Amino acid sequence: xxxxxxxxxxxxxxxxxxxxxxxxxxxxxxxxxxxxxxxxxxxxxxxxxxxxxxxxxxxxxxxxxxxxxxxxxxxxxxxxxxxxxxxxxxxxxxxxxxxxxxxxxxxxxxxxxxxxxxxxxxxxxxxxxxxxxxxxxxxxxxxxxxxxxxxxxxxxxxxxxxxxxxxxxxxxxxxxxxxxxxxxxxxxxxxxxxxxxxxxxxx
Amino acid sequence: xxxxxxxxxxxxxxxxxxxxxxxxxxxxxxxxxxxxxxxxxxxxxxxxxxxxxxxxxxxxxxxxxxxxxxxxxxxxxxxxxxxxxxxxxxxxxxxxxxxxxxxxxxxxxxxxxxxxxxxxxxxxxxxxxxxxxxxxxxxxxxxxxxxxxxxxxxxxxxxxxxxxxxxxxxxxxxxxxxxxxxxxxxxxxxxxxxxxxxxxxxx
Numbered sequence: 341x342x343x344x345x346x347x348x349x350x351x352x353x354x355x356x357x358x359x360x361x362x363x364x365x366x367x368x369x370x371x372x373x374x375x376x377x378x379x380x381x382x383x384x385x386x387x388x389x390x391x392x393x394x395x396x397x398x399x400x401x402x403x404x405x406x407x408x409x410x411x412x413x414x415x416x417x418x419x420x421x422x423x424x425x426x427x428x429x430x431x432x433x434x435x436x437x438x439x440x441x442x443x444x445x446x447x448x449x450x451x452x453x454x455x456x457x458x459x460x461x462x463x464x465x466x467x468x469x470x471x472x473x474x475x476x477x478x479x480x481x482x483x484x485x486x487x488x489x490x491x492x493x494x495x496x497x498x499x500x501x502x503x504x505x506x507x508x509x510x511x512x513x514x515x516x517x518x519x520x521x522x523x524x525x526x527x528x529x530x531x532x533x534x535x536x537x538x539x540x541x542x543x
Numbered sequence: 544x545x546x547x548x549x550x551x552x553x554x555x556x557x558x559x560x561x562x563x564x565x566x567x568x569x570x571x572x573x574x575x576x577x578x579x580x581x582x583x584x585x586x587x588x589x590x591x592x593x594x595x596x597x598x599x600x601x602x603x604x605x606x607x608x609x610x611x612x613x614x615x616x617x618x619x620x621x622x623x624x625x626x627x628x629x630x631x632x633x634x635x636x637x638x639x640x641x642x643x644x645x646x647x648x649x650x651x652x653x654x655x656x657x658x659x660x661x662x663x664x665x666x667x668x669x670x671x672x673x674x675x676x677x678x679x680x681x682x683x684x685x686x687x688x689x690x691x692x693x694x695x696x697x698x699x700x701x702x703x704x705x706x707x708x709x710x711x712x713x714x715x716x717x718x719x720x721x722x723x724x725x726x727x728x729x730x731x732x733x734x735x736x737x738x739x740x741x742x743x744x745x746x
């Protein structure tokens with residue numbers, strides 16, 4: 341499981357003041373998001389609200405989209421911690437089928453809740469790059485499939501297919517510009533994930 | 544099934560000489576592809592080989608990538624005809640589960656065989672736009688799922704998930720720049736599709 345710990349982890353050698361600035365900027369950005377939504381959050385506005393120089397914000401994030409990418413990355417790490425060491429059935433300790441269902445449900449909820457941030461992280465220009473979707477999902481799904489008795493399955497390929505099945509509906513939702521999350525969307529995707537995974541994995 | 548007939552069909556009002564030029568240009572482009580591969584096919588080269596003016600080629604395709612997009616579109620229509628009115632199990636007349644398996648196998652083969660053209664149609668700049676993947680697959684898979692006894696399933700969402708599962712491995716393959724199709728790739732994806740769809744659809 342170390343692959344995505346390394347991938348997602350913050351640089352170890354970050355200096356203490358840089359780390360403090362980073363945490364302060366992310367916390368400030370979260371406050372501004374909660375108050376105003378993503379559309380009015382700018383580099384200048386963030387610097388002013390945080391009481392830091394524009395140069396500091398620029399060096400940290402590069403672009404406005406970089407702020408949102410950093411927020412996503414921060415939340416991804418928290419999500420990953422729940423999967424690696426949180427309570428079952430999302431965390432370790434539950435049977436693999438239950439963990440697969442819980443993972444898909446939690447991941448869907450996470451992605452839908454982060455739809456606005458994910459869209460802003462893409463800066464409105466760049467389509468979602470195909471092939472870069474959720475390595476964390478693929479590694480985790482592959483591991484849990486390996487704990488089930490799926491004789492005859494090509495587990496690597498099946499994990500790729502199920503990861504795509506998990507991400508697909510969300511990517512469609514994300515690509516539909518202007519769509520806002522309705523309470524039912526995440527639930528509907530999650531229910532269908534559970535149906536799919538139960539049928540694939542039943543003995 | 545009319546949705547994608549309309550989507551993919553050539554414009555009806557195309558004039559006879561324009562249609563003749565189009566067929567001639569596509570046939571010439573196919574010859575050049577077969578002889579030289581996609582990398583050396585240019586707008587100027589195509590005009591010269593076809594004995595037509597550069598303006599004609601430009602008006603028809605717009606850009607070099609447009610040539611490849613037109614080739615793909617042409618082959619998509621032929622593929623679609625096999626699904627709509629070809630022999631079973633890809634075409635009508637076989638049980639829905641057999642048609643689902645045959646469709647995924649044929650679609651995988653089609654996509655892998657067209658990997659070079661698809662990459663060139665993207666012009667090397669634009670990532671594959673998320674959400675624009677294979678509407679033909681989704682409509683067809685949804686129709687066949689409806690003929691099975693999948694009580695409790697959200698058939699629209701399940702079709703979205705299975706379409707993503709079908710396209711996902713190919714999109715990863717396409718995103719891996721420089722990869723050339725190996726004979727085993729299509730077979731491996733197709734076998735795993737069959738495994739997945741059999742488990743999802745068995746009674």
